[in-house]
Amino acid sequence: DAGITQSPRHKVTETGTPVTLRCHQTENHRYMYWYRQDPGHGLRLIHYSYGVKDTDKGEVSDGYSVSRSKTEDFLLTLESATSSQTSVYFCAIRIAGGPGGELFFGEGSRLTVL
Amino acid sequence: AQSVAQPEDQVNVAEGNPLTVKCTYSVSGNPYLFWYVQYPNRGLQFLLKYITGDNLVKGSYGFEAEFNKSQTSFHLKKPSALVSDSALYFCAVRPPTNTDKLIFGTGTRLQVFP
Numbered sequence: 001d002a003g004i005t006q007s008p009r010h011k012v013t014e015t016g017t018p019v020t021l022r023c024h025q026t027e028n029h030r031y032m033y034w035y036r037q038d039p040g041h042g043l044r045l046i047h048y049s050y051g052v053k054d055t056d057k058g059e060v061s062d063g064y065s066v067s068r069s070k071t072e073d074f075l076l077t078l079e080s081a082t083s084s085q086t087s088v089y090f091c092a093i094r095i096a097g098g099p100g101g102e103l104f105f106g107e108g109s110r111l112t113v114l
Numbered sequence: 115a116q117s118v119a120q121p122e123d124q125v126n127v128a129e130g131n132p133l134t135v136k137c138t139y140s141v142s143g144n145p146y147l148f149w150y151v152q153y154p155n156r157g158l159q160f161l162l163k164y165i166t167g168d169n170l171v172k173g174s175y176g177f178e179a180e181f182n183k184s185q186t187s188f189h190l191k192k193p194s195a196l197v198s199d200s201a202l203y204f205c206a207v208r209p210p211t212n213t214d215k216l217i218f219g220t221g222t223r224l225q226v227f228p
Contacts, residue, residue, distance in 0.1 A: 031214070033216075035218075040220060041220060042120075042204060042218045042219055042220035042221045043158070043204065043218040044218070045215060045216070045217075048214060048215070050214060056214065058215070090157055090158070092158075098213075099146055099208055099210070099213035100146050100163065100165040100208075102148060102160040102163055103148075103158075103160070103216055104160065105150075105157035105158045105159070106157050107156060107157045108155075108156075108157055
């Protein structure tokens with residue numbers, strides 16, 4: 001079973017502060033993703049990575065940056081958090097199998113920006 | 115634009131009755147289609163997928179889905195609903211023109227009543 005850990009699981013912060021969410025996988029899956037989940041919007045892709053130092057934007061990337069300096073870790077950074085970034089953030093990895101490979105999700109990180 | 119639609123925010127069904135959760139998609143070419151389930155305060159769990167071949171796909175927990183190319187649909191079904199099936203269900207599509215991304219619908223809440 002794919003091991004994927006998100007940290008922190010819960011965070012409350014203030015507008016304007018930087019926030020970093022971490023996603024760690026215990027296997028060497030190439031693809032990693034960050035999504036946000038909001039009522040009425042489902043899951044929306046923020047950024048994804050297809051290898052170390054290889055990342056690309058999703059549909060809601062404004063205000064977010066990512067880094068992947070090693071295979072197992074994918075970091076999501078909010079440089080200056082805003083209330084509109086209050087959400088539940090999910091990391092996912094693509095299980096091997098090419099384009100037909102399904103995603104395996106972490107348990108989520110709930111972020112509240114006051 | 116590439117998209118997935120789940121036309122029903124909520125589906126209510128009595129235990130023991132068949133259930134259907136609807137999904138339609140809009141992508142060019144032959145898509146890769148997925149269903150996920152989310153229980154409260156948890157990450158998404160993979161249920162089943164359609165890649166190619168038989169239009170009827172069987173997945174976890176007795177769920178199945180039927181791919182209909184002419185109607186661009188991928189409805190999730192189960193012959194006999196259980197109260198424990200109550201959860202949030204997401205349909206997702208991976209376009210053949212951009213297999214890096216997985217696009218999610220807005221979700222359908224399934225409520226199974228005893």
